[in-house]
């Protein structure tokens with residue numbers, strides 16, 4: 001293979017060169033937000049872009065190291081901040097490196113039992129996703145949240161477990177900033193700000 005190269009704008013996260021742009025709108029995130037009525041209303045009204053991924057064309061295969069930037073727009077649905085879907089890696093014991101580039105993010109890391117850890121993914125922060133932990137980034141700022149990621153090519157993406165039950169906690173807009181609350185889907189209750 002000849003050398004692959006991507007030029008990333010470190011502020012906007014946009015990539016050119018050997019890159020594929022994938023867009024996730026609200027309609028692509030059915031079931032991911034805690035408030036179904038607020039979700040449906042926002043989706044039906046204007047279906048905004050929630051996030052984009054500028055994916056390298058590095059093969060998803062053993063020995064390869066695919067990379068990408070993700071750009072999460074600012075916004076809320078029913079008080080819950082815009083976020084990525086989140087996933088476990090299909091090959092559980094594979095890790096990943098995230099690097100915050102712009103904006104303010106919270107990286108949620110969750111093990112299979114629902115234990116949650118949170119990392120402030122601010123510009124310059126390199127955060128390690130430990131093998132076996134699901135990961136999701138939440139944009140808790142007013143600007144787009146941009147980060148870079150690189151991961152083992154044979155990791156694979158298991159979105160099913162998250163689509164089924166979500167993460168154990170949700171991140172809601174509180175009076176003085178983001179608040180983490182037990183997820184109604186995980187705990188069988190109702191999240192209240």
Ligand code: S6P
Nearest residue numbers: 053068070084085086087149151
């Ligand atoms: C891939 C890595 C990221 C995410 C991206 C979008 O292993 O964790 O590149 O794919 O941030 O999130 P998601 O949950 O929709 O794949």
Ligand code: ZN
Nearest residue numbers: 089096135151
């Ligand atoms: Zn991943």
